[in-house]
Amino acid sequence: xxxxxxxxxxxxxxxxxAGSMATLGxxxxxxxxxxxxxxxxxxxxxxxxxFAAMMxxxxxxxxxxxGHIAGGILLTVMLGPYAAFLxxxxxxxxxxxxxxxxxxxxxxxxxxxxxxxxxFLVYPLIYRPIAGDGTSAKxxxxxxxxxxxxxxxxxxxxxxxxxxxxGRSELPFGTFVLLxxxxxxxxxxxxxxITAGIISSVKxxxxxxxxxxxxxxxxxxxxxxxxxxxAFLxxxxITGGALSWxxxxxxxxxxWSIKKVTGKTELAEQTNGVASLLKDIQEKTxxxxxxxxxxxxxxxxxxxxxxxxxxxxAGTSFAGILGGAIVLMFILFIGFGIRxxxxx
Amino acid sequence: xNFDEKYYNIGFLDQLSYKDTFVHRLDPRIKLIVTLLxxxxxxxxxxxxxxxxLPFFLYPVLLMTIGEIPLMFILKKVALVSPFAIFIGIFNxxxxxxxxxxxxxxxxxxxxxxxxxxxxxxxxTVSTALLLVATTSFPGVCHALRQLGVPSLFVSQxxxxxxxxxxxxxxxxxxxxxxxxxxxEQHGKGIKVFVRIVGILFIRTVERAERVxxxxxxxxxxGDMPTLKRFHIKAGDLVFAVSVxxxxxxxxxxxxxxILGRFVQGVFS
Numbered sequence: 001x002x003x004x005x006x007x008x009x010x011x012x013x014x015x016x017x018a019g020s021m022a023t024l025g026x027x028x029x030x031x032x033x034x035x036x037x038x039x040x041x042x043x044x045x046x047x048x049x050x051f052a053a054m055m056x057x058x059x060x061x062x063x064x065x066x067g068h069i070a071g072g073i074l075l076t077v078m079l080g081p082y083a084a085f086l087x088x089x090x091x092x093x094x095x096x097x098x099x100x101x102x103x104x105x106x107x108x109x110x111x112x113x114x115x116x117x118x119x120f121l122v123y124p125l126i127y128r129p130i131a132g133d134g135t136s137a138k139x140x141x142x143x144x145x146x147x148x149x150x151x152x153x154x155x156x157x158x159x160x161x162x163x164x165x166x167g168r169s170e171l172p173f174g175t176f177v178l179l180x181x182x183x184x185x186x187x188x189x190x191x192x193x194i195t196a197g198i199i200s201s202v203k204x205x206x207x208x209x210x211x212x213x214x215x216x217x218x219x220x221x222x223x224x225x226x227x228x229x230x231a232f233l234x235x236x237x238i239t240g241g242a243l244s245w246x247x248x249x250x251x252x253x254x255x256w257s258i259k260k261v262t263g264k265t266e267l268a269e270q271t272n273g274v275a276s277l278l279k280d281i282q283e284k285t286x287x288x289x290x291x292x293x294x295x296x297x298x299x300x301x302x303x304x305x306x307x308x309x310x311x312x313x314a315g316t317s318f319a320g321i322l323g324g325a326i327v328l329m330f331i332l333f334i335g336f337g338i339r340x341x342x343x344x
Numbered sequence: 345x346n347f348d349e350k351y352y353n354i355g356f357l358d359q360l361s362y363k364d365t366f367v368h369r370l371d372p373r374i375k376l377i378v379t380l381l382x383x384x385x386x387x388x389x390x391x392x393x394x395x396x397x398l399p400f401f402l403y404p405v406l407l408m409t410i411g412e413i414p415l416m417f418i419l420k421k422v423a424l425v426s427p428f429a430i431f432i433g434i435f436n437x438x439x440x441x442x443x444x445x446x447x448x449x450x451x452x453x454x455x456x457x458x459x460x461x462x463x464x465x466x467x468x469t470v471s472t473a474l475l476l477v478a479t480t481s482f483p484g485v486c487h488a489l490r491q492l493g494v495p496s497l498f499v500s501q502x503x504x505x506x507x508x509x510x511x512x513x514x515x516x517x518x519x520x521x522x523x524x525x526x527x528x529e530q531h532g533k534g535i536k537v538f539v540r541i542v543g544i545l546f547i548r549t550v551e552r553a554e555r556v557x558x559x560x561x562x563x564x565x566x567g568d569m570p571t572l573k574r575f576h577i578k579a580g581d582l583v584f585a586v587s588v589x590x591x592x593x594x595x596x597x598x599x600x601x602x603i604l605g606r607f608v609q610g611v612f613s
Contacts, residue, residue, distance in 0.1 A: 044504020197539030323605025
């Protein structure tokens, strides 16, 4: 259920990045306060462990299909939320870069969906109260299963929200939720059983591992977690406002969002200097390559109808296709040209 | 994808990053920023956009050819991860029934446009992200992150993770092989055995981490992993960054493809 770049809008991607980076910075700060150097290699090797464990497949009973684990709850139970969050973020980053699971812009979403919920919401609010002091195997089982299911449900629901607020998919909310939630209910159940099994088998062989994890656990998670949540809520409200403005048939809304999003980079510095001039040019050339829409009756009723462009003649889209074909040929030509040139 | 193949893939991507070409020599920070800029530009296009996205293929193609990265390798990886985007996108043609006029005699539903738009964006973003590692190396990306202000604890985490992925994968490969030899048909591949195997792997991992820590202590580890390699931004880096930025700006805000099409249409009519 990795979120993909192609389904994201810049505003949503940036918001989720901001939320994840804030949590990341906060976690490393908290971790630095009471870490011994021993934990640094342990965390790193644990990340590699998650990878290794993902590569062992198992057969899900009754279905014959195979699955693997995500490990959010497992890591949090073993190492505490701050370390677990950093490990999960690093695992997701390697997945994004090497396996192309998700993407670089969707990485913010993925870290949030798969890291934030298990570490900072489910673990303190659900796992800890149910598992108690961790002496009863039965309570650990129930806690792990319930937590894994809820964490995955929250993650899947976030994928739905992120995709829908990006506006790239046509799936209606209800259908999408019905597609995502039941699948992840099953995955969560399996993940929970496995997590519980691993925790109890580790507890039998090396109980001190679980106890040493205790020292890394925060006691005041509730207070400081609030700051993160409040910051994220403010961001969400701001972008939510922006999104509704974007959706209001304003065709230049996306330009606005990319300007806001790339505000920290070099591009922005260039545009700032000559901003007014460029604005003039843009206004003069304010026609976009677009397609001629014949809105059907259904869409007229719909909320988000595509913009209608009455001023463009029918030849526009043909010119677009022609130009596109030429551009593609040109790029292929360059690619093969360089390759040939290099071989000589 | 089976296990050995996944392992081979990650090692192969690592190998590619040790080549010495113009793209590989660019400063990692610049490459990272330019890549993010590229991705943001691509996903900022509206959901019905197809034609204006095509010129953006130039960037990955250039990186791939100048950086001598095999095309099939990248394409295979893109295809492997495409199911999710296709799964979500395929509903667009069914649900978005607005008719779009392409040219005389051909009218398709708007949903197909947005579906193909998602696919193109997907190919562009995934291949660019893969090319970033293939031309920069993962440690390079990590050091760039550190210099750009990511907490050093997290950077150490990434470097450790990357180092031990290879070690633990080899260990896991041995475990999986041993299990496969002892399990006939589906016996021994269920959850029970899996949980025990992973439990053992977990304990071995913790013990390994302890040994690693002692080995590092004896070599003077003090909580940070500095790099000997110093990166300097050279004139070539700046030229690269500025030219990509200009390229992105032009093709984002001007309908260059369509103007070209009109021009050619005009020449031939």
